[in-house]
Amino acid sequence: MTKTMSIRMDRENYEFLNAISREERSDLSKAVRDLVTRGRVLLAVEKYRKGEASLGKAAEVAGLPVGQMMTLLGEFGVRLRIDQDDYRQSLENLARVW
Numbered sequence: 001m002t003k004t005m006s007i008r009m010d011r012e013n014y015e016f017l018n019a020i021s022r023e024e025r026s027d028l029s030k031a032v033r034d035l036v037t038r039g040r041v042l043l044a045v046e047k048y049r050k051g052e053a054s055l056g057k058a059a060e061v062a063g064l065p066v067g068q069m070m071t072l073l074g075e076f077g078v079r080l081r082i083d084q085d086d087y088r089q090s091l092e093n094l095a096r097v098w
Helices: 011-023 028-049 055-062 066-075 084-097
Strands: none
Touching: 011 028, 028 055, 028 066, 055 066, 066 084
16 A cells, blocks of 8 residues: 655755656656665664664565575675574464465
8 A cells, every 4th residue: 555645855855866867767756755765774784784783674674584684784894693593483474374
């Protein structure tokens, strides 16, 4: 389900978004959605890197499957820390699939 919202921002950010939407030949709404998606990924990477989120939680924040999050963390140069919760969650996911 799609939700609609309105936001207020300063002129500089508005102009930045307009420039991005022109460069990518898309509309302003798509530019905002794309930046929110990218922001979620960066937030998840940062939380994981700082130890504030498990691998599963980081994947949830980013809106990605755990395997894809693992790949992404590697691309950002972040070492994986697999803890017991991550291991248990992986086993539960595997049991559901099989």
